[in-house]
Amino acid sequence: MKVVGVVNFVRYQANHLYQNPQRTLAILEVFWDFSRRYFFALAFWSLFAAKIQHLYAHLYSLPLEKFLLWGPSFFFQDVAILLLFRIFVKKWTGLIAAFNAILVLPASLIVSGMAAANFSVYVFTGAEIHWRQAKTFTGNAAALRTLLSGLTGFLIGEALLVAAALFTARPIHSFSGGVLHVLAWPFRWLTARLRPCVEPWLQRFQKRNAKNTSLPDPRTYEQIHLEDDYLNDSAGEEEDEEGDYLLDPMGNSRAHEHEFSTQEQRRRTDRMLPRVLVLAFVFLAATLRIVRPSDPMYLYLSGTLPLASFFEGGHRNTPVDTAGLPRSEYRYLDKSTSQGTPPSWDWLSGEPGAGFEDWKTMSNESLHYSPEKNPMHISNLQQPVLESIRSALSDGSVKIKHVVLLKLESARADTFPIRKDSFLYDRIAETHKDKEIPADVEKIIANLTRTAEHLTGFDSGFKHDDNLYSNPKAYGGISARNAYTTSTYTLKSLTGTLCGVTPLVADFNREWEYDIYQPCLPHIFETLSHQKGIAAEPNTTDDFTQWPWHSIWMQSVTDSYDNQDKLTPVLGYQEKLTKEIIEKPGAKHYPVKTKEVNYYGYIDGELRDYIRDAIDDAERDHERLFLTHLTGTTHHPWGLPNDTYASLLGSTKNHNEDLNRYLNAVGYQDTWLADILAILEEKGVRDETLLVMAGDHGLSLPNDGGITPYDNPHVGSFAVPIVLAHPKLPALEVSGPVNSNQIVPSILDLLIESKSIGEESIQPTKDILSLYEGQSLLRPLSQEKDGMQNWQYTVMNTGGSWLAVRSGAKPQFRLVIPLVNDVEWRFxxxxADPNELAPVSRFSLADLATVIRKEYDDEALRWLYDAAYVTNWWVEQNWKKYGYHPKDNDDD
Structure with missing residues (x-):
């Protein structure tokens, strides 16, 4: 009955308001009169807090002299919008008050929400929000759950803005009113001089109009006071709270309101000093804005929050802004291309399958990436296999029946394994008393990544008093000591690893929409399954080289984020298991045994029985298994079953709590790898399985507190482990700089050299191997040829803003190149600085070169220019290879 009564009351009031619009207007006017100062103060603090944070984030991206010279002009847009807001929140009445309320209220709330969101993202990730990318995070449930992970920071930021607005609403309102009063002084002066000339004409017009116009009905007539107090020096008196003052906004405001009349308060802002201060600042800001160079970096720093979503960066005539770049020895690239007619192969007869679509027409119009045409391509396939593994491959002891590829989420290179006396070890020690790790904690750390230590053969420096892994110490295989990912965005990194390409230079997961210009591993295995000599079904031969391949994808987390569910089939997978599948009642091992540990899904261990089944099915059906597993437990917020964490750090300050959770998750992942090894042993396929492990990206959390690689150019987000493990291979460490696009050619090379494919499949595999840009890890790496360095690229998260480059010839240098106008160059x-404690950042190449010229030698400067020039050509070729046209995607 109470609910019904409330509903009826609300319905009655709504109907009453509908029938009495004047009452509705009156109520709205009362509300607006009560709240207008607050909403103006909320917009004031939101705009200025966001701008100060924005400038702080880019404090060292401009030379100091430029920052000081043009600094006042960076606030021009903010001040202009606030003064416009101040006019709207003046004490209007009637319909004008209603219109202003409808305009200002949502605008203030939107601005404060954007400021709070930007505050949250900056505090927790170290990066600002790029509002042009924000719409991607509203596309699905997984993306929204990602956003909600920063809800605490957002609420804190919003609470601070609300509190500031509540306590300063009146002085902020009055202060800005005083500024407007001063700014209106020239107009009042001009109006006073023009009035004698205009008044006679106005009087005649009013008399003529009065004869032809009947008086309004007195019952509906409502006089609306619309005098502009700032343009009319003789305006009527306003309420005390509308008084504006300029020099003393915080002190004795109420005393002033009672002590002085409105006219007296206005005389204060009519004095010479307030006029000089306000008009001088406005004149300075306007002048600086007019004469300021038309450089996009200044426009970006000047941008105010409401307009941020309409302009950020944008495309240029060329991908890389090379203004000021001297004449390069690589200028011959301008007339080169990396595409040509697809090669003709006898074994690829009939209708080409998925991944080989470019071979369907075989016309001159059909173009495909061509290593022969690519002037940047450097191959090492002509080199002999490394001597340390040559005999093992040639004597037939290495058999590869199955391939298991593990893509390790957020795996830093220095956590695979954790080493004593490393940066990460010292980082942990800093949090303890006297910077000494207690013995019991060090014992936990020593055992945290034992599986990684076993798989790589890298010496961790810790002494172990058990026989967890029997001799030989190393599992066996190839381990890269200096490896970078192809992308710090997970889904792009997957494409780079599985297809041997550098991902598309465009924001987010777009590869599935375009032509992934090389066949991916599932495509290759499917093609090999149709070569001569492969046993037809039912398959009864025991010679696994005659078995067909079966590709399966597994992850215990969702694949609904950013169209991953569309990417997986494009990569060629015939079967997949994801969170959405394993939690269905019809799943084979339903129900799941644990709760979700993060906003993506379950712990990796939920796939244990499914991996067993995949191996059993492959052995039973005489199929070769290619199993790809993307781990998820090491993703933020690093949840573990039962929230069980060891205390590895001595303090919880400065992101130490996050680091402690991350290290515990790394320990869980290491245990999960041990479980996978145990499953291979249990199923009797350990000695016939190539186990490939690669990080999707790193994480700069120990370095700068970054909990995500989003817009984070730190080297900690790039360095990842890459391991090709097989128990019959000797342990081999590759110390040269490598990239994860070398995984595909290395796997194919291993299959050929170990004779793990049939005779009929060797030539097709060699032909396909010759297509790839990356070099094989089985052979000596070639880092320079005919003056061309072996350039390695990483597409930074989220893909379209930044591109990182290094070269194998000079791996000490690292350059992060902006592809839009709102991020910096970074060298x-x-x-000299292995942990990038003091990188050089500038908004323009010319400014960056000036610093490099002063602080480094000529070699570094030449390398900088070469990297910029080559990258400009390379990005255009990247778009052509994918069939991507950036101008057609400006609104995406």
Whole structure:
């Protein structure tokens, strides 16, 4: 009955308001009169807090002299919008008040929400929000759950803005009113001089109009006071709270309101000093804005929050802004291309399958990436297999029946394994008393990544007093010591690893929409399954080289984020298991045994029985298994079953709690790898399985507190482990700089050299191997040829803003190149600064070159220019290879 009564009351009031619009207007006017100062103060603090944070984030991206010179002009848009807001929140009445309320209220709330969101993202990730990318995070449930992970920071930021607005609403309102009063002084002066000339004409017009116009009905007539107090020096008196003052906004405001009349308060802002201060600042800001160079970096720093979503960066005539770049020895690239007619192969007869679509027409119009045409391509396939593994491959002891590829989420290179006396070890020690790790904690750390230590053969420096892994110490295989990912965005990194390409230079997962210009591993295995000599079904031969391949994808987390569910089939997978599948009642091992540990899904261990089944099915059906597993437990917020964490750090300050959770998750992942090894042993396929492990990206959390690689150019987000493990291979460490696009050619090379494919499949595999840009890890790496360095690229998260480059010939240098106008150039010398404590950042190449010229030698400067020039050509070729046209995607 109470509910019904409330509903009826609300319905009655709504109907009453509908029938009495004047009452509705009156109520709205009362509300607006009560709240207008607050909403103006909320917009005031939101705009200025966001701008100060924005400038702080880019404090060292401009030379100091430029920052000081043009600094006042960076606030021009903010001040202009606030003054416009101040006019709207003046004490209007009637319909004008209603219109202003409808305009200002949502605008203030939107601005404060954007400021709070930007605050949250910056505090927790170290990066600002790029509002042009924000719409991607509203597309699905997984993306929204990602956003909600920063809800605490957002609420804190919003609470601070609300509190500031509540306590300063009146002085902020009055202060800005005083500024407007001063700014209106020239107009009042001009109006006073023009009035004698205009008044006679106005009087005649009013008399003529009065004869032809009947008086309004007195019952509906409502006089609306519309005098502009700032333009009319003789305006009527306003309420005390509308008084504006300029020099003393915080002190004795109420005393002033009672002590002085409105006219007296206005005389204060009519004095010479307030006029000089306000008009001088406005004149300075306007002048600086007019004469300021038309450089996009200044426009970006000047941008105010409401307009941020309409302009950020944008495309240029060329991908890389090379203004000021001297004449390069690589200028011959301008007339080169990396595409040509697809090669003709006898074994690829009939209708080409998925991944080989470019071979369907075989016309001159059909173009495909061509290593022969690509002037940047450097191959090492002509080199002999490394001597340390040559005999093992040639004597037939290495058999590869199955391939298991593990894509390790957020795996830093220095956590695979954790080493004593490393940066990460010292980072942990800093949090303890006297910077000494207690013995019991060090014992936990020593055992945290034992499986990684076993798989790589890298010496961790810790002494172990058990026989967890029997001799030989190393599992066996190839381990890269200096490996970078192809992308710090997970889904792009997957494409780079599985297809041997550098991902598309465009924001987010777009590869599935375009032509992934090389066949991916599932495509290759499917093609090999149709070569001569492969046993037809039912398959009864025991010679696994005659078995067909079966590709399956597994992850215990969702694949609904950013169209991953559309990417997986494009990569060629015939079967998949994801969170959405394993939690269905019809799943084979339903129900799941644990709760969700993060906003993506379950712990990796939920796939244990499914991996067993995949191996059993492959062995039973005489199929070769290619199993790809993307781990998820090491993703933020690093949830573990039962929230069980060891205390590895001595303090919880400065992101230490996050680091402690991350290290515990790394320990869980290491245990999960041990479980996978145990499953291979249990199923009797350990000695016939190539186990490939690669990080999707790193994480700069120990370095700068970054909990995500989003817009984070730190080297900690790039360095990842890459391991091709097989128990019959000797342990081999590759110390040269490598990239994860070398995984596909290395797997194919291993299959050929170990004779793990049938005779009929060797030539097709060699032909396909010759297509790839990356070099094989089985052979000596070639880092320079005919003056061309072996350039390695990483597409930074989210893909369209930044591109990182290094070269195998000079791996100490690292350059992060902006592809839009709202991010900086960033240079570092890892020999001098291995942890990138002091990289050089500038908004323009010319400014960056000036610093490099002063602080480094000519070699670094030449490398900088070469990297910029080559990258400009390379990005255009990247778009052509994918069939991507950036101008057609400006609104995406």
């Amino acid at each position: 570092s010398d890892l020999n």
